Amino acid sequence: MVKPIVAPSILASDFANLECGCHKVINAGADWLHIDVMDGHFVPNITLGQPIVASLRKAVPRVGDTTSPKPKAFFDCHMMVESPERWVADFAKCGADQFTFHYEATEDPLALVKLIRSHNMKAACAIKPGTPVDVLYELGPHLDMALVMTVEPGFGGQKFMIDMMPKVEALRNKFPHMNIQVDGGLGKETIPHAAKAGANVIVAGTSVFTAADTADVISYLKQEVSTNLEARGLLG
Numbered sequence: 001m002v003k004p005i006v007a008p009s010i011l012a013s014d015f016a017n018l019e020c021g022c023h024k025v026i027n028a029g030a031d032w033l034h035i036d037v038m039d040g041h042f043v044p045n046i047t048l049g050q051p052i053v054a055s056l057r058k059a060v061p062r063v064g065d066t067t068s069p070k071p072k073a074f075f076d077c078h079m080m081v082e083s084p085e086r087w088v089a090d091f092a093k094c095g096a097d098q099f100t101f102h103y104e105a106t107e108d109p110l111a112l113v114k115l116i117r118s119h120n121m122k123a124a125c126a127i128k129p130g131t132p133v134d135v136l137y138e139l140g141p142h143l144d145m146a147l148v149m150t151v152e153p154g155f156g157g158q159k160f161m162i163d164m165m166p167k168v169e170a171l172r173n174k175f176p177h178m179n180i181q182v183d184g185g186l187g188k189e190t191i192p193h194a195a196k197a198g199a200n201v202i203v204a205g206t207s208v209f210t211a212a213d214t215a216d217v218i219s220y221l222k223q224e225v226s227t228n229l230e231a232r233g234l235l236g
């Protein structure tokens with residue numbers, strides 16, 4: 001069984017008002033915060049690193065932290081970096097809940113999954129648009145989540161690639177109970193395709209952070225996913 005999860009990408013937030021922006025999307029129904037870490041090598045852009053994640057962790061405590069009244073969220077760190085193994089310990093320390101590495105960035109994905117787990121984080125693997133989905137078939141049983149990129153990683157605000165949907169469908173058929181995430185160009189117009197293909201974790205940056213009614217967009221995304229999971233008998 002899987003749940004609908006909406007993970008706003010903080011790449012689309014106003015970094016000068018990050019705490020405020022994150023509280024706003026969480027209070028509007030977001031389940032996770034999607035944190036895009038880019039190193040200027042794996043992708044042609046630089047975003048943020050551990051000092052910002054550590055500060056944000058103070059502003060947005062972990063789910064289940066009963067010592068703080070602040071809005072809480074799961075930190076879903078999407079590591080668009082070369083040599084992701086170098087950053088596992090640092091990101092565990094600064095408060096990441098999940099570490100998503102790129103299949104294309106590592107030589108030994110299974111060893112990396114084990115390293116991530118040994119640091120008490122969930123382990124996820126992402127594939128770029130040009131990477132075939134079958135590279136995830138052997139690794140799938142070891143993962144908490146697979147991420148199918150629906151844009152070329154590097155920048156927010158790009159056009160959703162509908163031709164990635166057969167990859168999502170293939171993963172959902174093979175791993176009915178796994179979290180399957182889509183990332184890039186998701187909003188009210190494109191969610192029907194992703195939900196129908198079987199995605200349950202929806203990353204949405206521009207469509208959530210620029211919405212006139214944040215709660216309305218988030219609940220629309222979740223509803224589309226719920227309806228499709230229910231039709232597959234997987235909503236849990």
Ligand SMILES: O=C(CO)[C@H](O)[C@H](O)COP(=O)(O)O
Pocket residue numbers: 009011012034036078151152153154155156157158183184185186203204205206207
């Ligand atoms: O990983 C990313 C880019 O590499 C972003 O998370 C993604 O593009 C989401 O942004 P938007 O919803 O604005 O497309």
